[in-house]
Amino acid sequence: QVQLVESGGGLVQPGGSLRLSCAASGFSLDYYAIGWFRQAPGKLREGVSCISSSGGSTNYVDSVKGRFTISRDNAKNTAYLQMNSLKPEDTGIYYCAAQVGPSCTPRYENGLDFVYWGRGTQVTVSS
Numbered sequence: 001q002v003q004l005v006e007s008g009g010g011l012v013q014p015g016g017s018l019r020l021s022c023a024a025s026g027f028s029l030d031y032y033a034i035g036w037f038r039q040a041p042g043k044l045r046e047g048v049s050c051i052s053s054s055g056g057s058t059n060y061v062d063s064v065k066g067r068f069t070i071s072r073d074n075a076k077n078t079a080y081l082q083m084n085s086l087k088p089e090d091t092g093i094y095y096c097a098a099q100v101g102p103s104c105t106p107r108y109e110n111g112l113d114f115v116y117w118g119r120g121t122q123v124t125v126s127s
Contacts, residue, residue: 004022004096005118006022007021009121011126012124013125014086015085022080027116031101033050033051033105034079037097038093038094041092043092048060053074058070058104067085067086086123091124093121094120094122097114099114099115101113
């Protein structure tokens with residue numbers, strides 16, 4: 001059974017931090033780029049970040065640069081998203097996804113090249 005499971009979401013105040021985890025089972029992440037996406041209520045899903053299969057290259061949407069850090073530990077078959085200085089506009093359901101191939105596509109944000117998706121974890125940033 002191919003599965004991605006996100007964890008680490010929750011309620012946090014503005015300026016706070018969360019670390020999301022994405023654990024894969026049923027397949028190895030070694031040859032997949034990993035992306036994080038989010039969807040706020042009433043809005044389209046957007047790409048947040050992507051990391052190459054080796055971890056050597058990363059991409060971030062402008063709105064999270066300097067605040068979020070994507071990483072991965074292939075030995076643990078897990079990817080992470082460290083989120084600092086959180087803002088209310090970061091609120092949404094966060095999904096991780098696996099893209100076949102080592103490199104993040106230049107337009108990874110649309111999510112079309114990602115073949116496996118988790119069910120998401122809720123992140124709420126509110127006072």
